[in-house]
Amino acid sequence: MIEHAGAREMPDAVTPSESVAVSLQHIDLSFGPKIVLSDLSLDFKRGQVTSVIGLSGAGKSTILRLIDGLRMPNAGYIFVNGENIVGLQERELNEIRRKMGFAFQAAALFDSLTVAQNVSFPLYEHTTLTRKEIDQRVTDTLDALGLGDVADRLPAELSGGMQKRVGFARAIVNDPEIVLFDEPTTGLDPIMTNVITDSIKAIQSRLHATSIVVMHDMPSVYAISDNIAMLFEGTIIEVASAKEFRRSQNPIVQQFLEGSEVGPIPL
Amino acid sequence: MFRASFYLRTLPKSFPLTRRFFEYAGGVTLLLIDSVRYILALRFRPSEVVRQASFLIVSSLPIILLTSGFTGFVIALETAASAQQYGLVNIIGGSVAYGVVRELGPLLTAIVVAGRAGAAITAQLASMVVTEQIEAYQSMGTSPTRVLVVPRLLACIIGLPMLTVFADMISVWGGYYMAWLRIHLAPSTYWVSVQQFIDFTDFEKGLLKAAVFGIIISIIACYEGLRTEGGAEGVGRVTTQAVVTSIILIFAFNFALSFVLFR
Numbered sequence: 001m002i003e004h005a006g007a008r009e010m011p012d013a014v015t016p017s018e019s020v021a022v023s024l025q026h027i028d029l030s031f032g033p034k035i036v037l038s039d040l041s042l043d044f045k046r047g048q049v050t051s052v053i054g055l056s057g058a059g060k061s062t063i064l065r066l067i068d069g070l071r072m073p074n075a076g077y078i079f080v081n082g083e084n085i086v087g088l089q090e091r092e093l094n095e096i097r098r099k100m101g102f103a104f105q106a107a108a109l110f111d112s113l114t115v116a117q118n119v120s121f122p123l124y125e126h127t128t129l130t131r132k133e134i135d136q137r138v139t140d141t142l143d144a145l146g147l148g149d150v151a152d153r154l155p156a157e158l159s160g161g162m163q164k165r166v167g168f169a170r171a172i173v174n175d176p177e178i179v180l181f182d183e184p185t186t187g188l189d190p191i192m193t194n195v196i197t198d199s200i201k202a203i204q205s206r207l208h209a210t211s212i213v214v215m216h217d218m219p220s221v222y223a224i225s226d227n228i229a230m231l232f233e234g235t236i237i238e239v240a241s242a243k244e245f246r247r248s249q250n251p252i253v254q255q256f257l258e259g260s261e262v263g264p265i266p267l
Numbered sequence: 268m269f270r271a272s273f274y275l276r277t278l279p280k281s282f283p284l285t286r287r288f289f290e291y292a293g294g295v296t297l298l299l300i301d302s303v304r305y306i307l308a309l310r311f312r313p314s315e316v317v318r319q320a321s322f323l324i325v326s327s328l329p330i331i332l333l334t335s336g337f338t339g340f341v342i343a344l345e346t347a348a349s350a351q352q353y354g355l356v357n358i359i360g361g362s363v364a365y366g367v368v369r370e371l372g373p374l375l376t377a378i379v380v381a382g383r384a385g386a387a388i389t390a391q392l393a394s395m396v397v398t399e400q401i402e403a404y405q406s407m408g409t410s411p412t413r414v415l416v417v418p419r420l421l422a423c424i425i426g427l428p429m430l431t432v433f434a435d436m437i438s439v440w441g442g443y444y445m446a447w448l449r450i451h452l453a454p455s456t457y458w459v460s461v462q463q464f465i466d467f468t469d470f471e472k473g474l475l476k477a478a479v480f481g482i483i484i485s486i487i488a489c490y491e492g493l494r495t496e497g498g499a500e501g502v503g504r505v506t507t508q509a510v511v512t513s514i515i516l517i518f519a520f521n522f523a524l525s526f527v528l529f530r
Contacts, residue, residue, distance in 0.1 A: 068406050094408035102406035108399035122407045170403075180406075 008039070013077040013084060020079075021046040021178055021210035022067055027076035029062065036062055037073070038234035044178075049204055049211040051221045053256070054231035055265070060214040061105065063231070064180045067212065068102055069093040081177065098126050101171030101209075105183040107163040109155035109170070115142070116151040119169045126174070141173045142166075144206065145199055161192035165199055172203055179203065181213040185220050193220060200224050218257060222246075230256065232265075295490050299482070301412045302420050311417040319422035323384045327430055330379050335434035338371055339363060339441025347449045356450065360457035361464025363442030368465050368473050369529060372435040373427075374521050377480035380427060381513040385488040388419055389509040392492025393502040401493065416489040420482065427481035428474040435473065472528045479524060480517050487513045 016023035022044040029037040036059040044050045054060050065071040066078055069085050078085050080096055088096070109118050116138050123134045142148050145165045155163055164184060171179055181200060185193040197220045204211055204224070215221060221228060221242075228245040230238045230253055238245065238253045248254065255263030305311055342363045350359050392415060395401050404411045439461060446452040491509035495501045 065402075070402055070405055090410070094410070097406055097408040100406070102403070104399045104403060104406075106399055108403035110400055110403070111398075122409075125407065125409050 010075055013079075015082065016043060016079050018082075019046055020044065021081060022212065023077075023079040024063070024066065025077040025079070027066065027078070028074045029059070029066070029071070030074055035234055037066075040076070040231075040235050042229055042236045042239065044210055044212055045227065046210050047208050048226040049200075049213060049224050050227040050229060051213040051215060051225040052229050052231055053214075053216050053218075053221060055256070056216070058231045059234060060231055061182050064102070064182050064212065064214055067178075068097060068100060068180060098122075098174070099176055100178045100180060101174065101176035102180045103164070103167045103171040103182065103184060105186060107155070107160075107167035109163055109166055111155050114152050114154055115147065115158070115166050115169075118155065118166060119173050122170065122174050137173060138169075141169045144202065145169050146195075159192075161188050161195060164188070164196060168199055168203060172207060172209075175207060176209060178210045178212070179207065181211065181215070183215050184213065185215055185217045193217060196220075197223050294494070295486055298412065298416065298490050298493075299486050301410075302417050302486070305410070305413045305417045306421065310413055311421065312414075315414075315418040316421045316425075319418045320426045322387075323380065323422050323426040324430060326387070327376075327380050327383045327426075328433065330383060331376055331430050331434050332437050334375055334379055335367075335372065335438040336441040338375060339367065339438035339443075340445045342366055342371075342438075343442035343445035344449060347446045347452070351450045356452055357456055357460050358464075359446050359452060360439075360443065360460030363446075364439050364461040365464045365469075367438040367442070368435050368469050370473075370521070370525065372438060373431045373473050373477040373480060374517065376427060376431045376434045376477060377484065377517045378514055380423070380430065380481075381484045381488075381510055381517065384423075384426075385484040385513050386506050386510050388485065388488035389492040389506045390502055392489060393495035393505050396493060396495040397498055397502060411493065416485075416493075419489055420485045423481035423485035424478050425481075427477040427484070431474055431477040435470070469529075475528070476521065476524050479520055483516045483520060484513050487516065 011026055013025055020043045024040055024042045027037050027040040028035070040063075042052075042063075052060050052063055062071065066073060067080065069088065072086060076086070081099070083096065085093060085096055109115075110121070113121070116135075119141060120134050120138045123129055123137060127134075129137070138151070139148070142151055145168060147162065147165055147169060150158060150162060150166075155166065158166065168181075168184075184196050184200065188196060200211070200213065201224055203209075211224075213221070213224065225242045228238075228240060228242055229236050230245075230250075232252055238248050238250050240248060245253070246257070251264050255265050261267060343359060346359050346362050347356075350356050350362075392401070395415075401411050401415075404414060443452075443454070443457045446457055447454070488509045491505040491512070495505045497504070
């Protein structure tokens with residue numbers, strides 16, 4: 001978190017090109033006196049995986065919530081598929097959200113529903129598919145993520161890694177255009193981290209969606225990302241392709257990648 | 268979801284209590300209006316309403332039977348001896364039924380439900396906030412008000428009057444039992460007195476009160492649950508707050524309804 005800055009003049013919005021699925025422009029967000037995001041601008045290219053990395057508590061997950069309309073910025077523009085969602089009514093936001101999938105950090109599964117009921121929930125809510133078609137879609141999605149044998153279990157009966165994959169299944173069962181992954185590997189052992197990383201790759205090759213991933217496990221970030229952006233002190237300090245990002249000359253990026261205690265990042 | 272704060276920016280910041288009151292009242296009112304919109308549009312799952320009503324009735328009924336039974340006992344206990352002393356045994360049944368059907372039945376039922384089912388609703392929704400389940404509904408384009416609040420609101424509107432019927436019956440029967448035990452009051456004297464003191468309209472008005480209390484309990488419980496902040500500590504805080512606020516509002520609305528209905 002950074003200290004409060006003075007008010008600034010808001011530039012006009014620029015309608016993003018067709019190749020950009022999500023565009024954040026000049027975003028300001030504060031919680032009380034603390035500014036979390038300040039004049040943040042970032043484009044997410046259509047059909048690519050972009051990872052947002054940064055220190056814990058830097059506001060990475062907040063970016064996902066802004067894109068999904070779960071939180072509104074104090075200032076700025078958020079374009080999703082060419083439409084600025086800032087200031088939209090809940091009903092209009094819901095229409096946009098239905099084209100997105102959100103895999104939450106703690107999976108956020110409905111604990112009174114089974115795995116299959118959790119995954120089928122968005123289909124029953126927002127499609128006119130028959131029960132048979134929904135069952136088939138759920139089975140296919142669970143199978144694709146290696147969860148075919150847990151369909152009738154309750155979330156509490158699953159491991160953390162399995163819960164995350166069920167969360168992925170629920171996020172993608174609707175074939176969304178944009179998928180948001182919030183800290184998908186946090187708190188998992190190295191083996192499960194690899195399983196989750198492979199799951200994200202499998203989802204991407206299946207959906208060819210625009211995936212936005214928030215995490216700071218660098219091997220996984222390199223494995224899945226087309227582009228990497230680094231958030232520091234409320235703004236994006238570096239955006240590059242995965243290859244170029246490793247070679248960044250920015251001392252903050254280098255310190256973060258090396259995990260060094262010495263450098264410009266205040267501890 | 269709750270945009271009351273938006274309309275309150277014009278209030279001077281030097282009145283924090285006033286702001287907080289209007290913010291709370293506005294939030295609760297908006298949640299109720301939102302819920303009524305979904306109910307009128309028939310956009311809710313009847314099976315979920317039945318499930319919530321079953322939970323409400325099953326979890327609260329044993330406590331209500333106990334408390335209302337003892338209430339009937341104590342009213343008869345206090346009135347029987349005095350009534351016998353002054354030769355007014357023919358008002359014992361009436362005084363028990365009058366107090367219970369018009370006031371104590373709906374009131375005590377509501378207090379028990381607020382403490383039992385209301386607290387459970389708040390804790391459940393608050394836990395869902397903490398575990399991001401509410402945001403999960405929103406991220407899927409599904410209104411938490413429609414899937415979570417509306418079934419609980421309808422369950423309370425249906426369940427409270429049903430529980431009040433049980434409370435009324437057990438209290439009046441409890442009063443009869445105590446009057447018989449204490450002064451060997453004849454059954455006919457007791458039941459004729461009941462019929463003379465109250466009519467079906469009193470019973471209906473009591474049930475109307477119960478339905479209003481059902482709205483208060485469910486909306487306050489849901490509102491508090493959905494605005495939880497701060498993890499496990501927050502869950503405890505809003506659960507207590509929901510019960511306290513509900514009980515205060517139940518007493519206030521009980522007075523207002525009695526004033527309007529029984530003039």
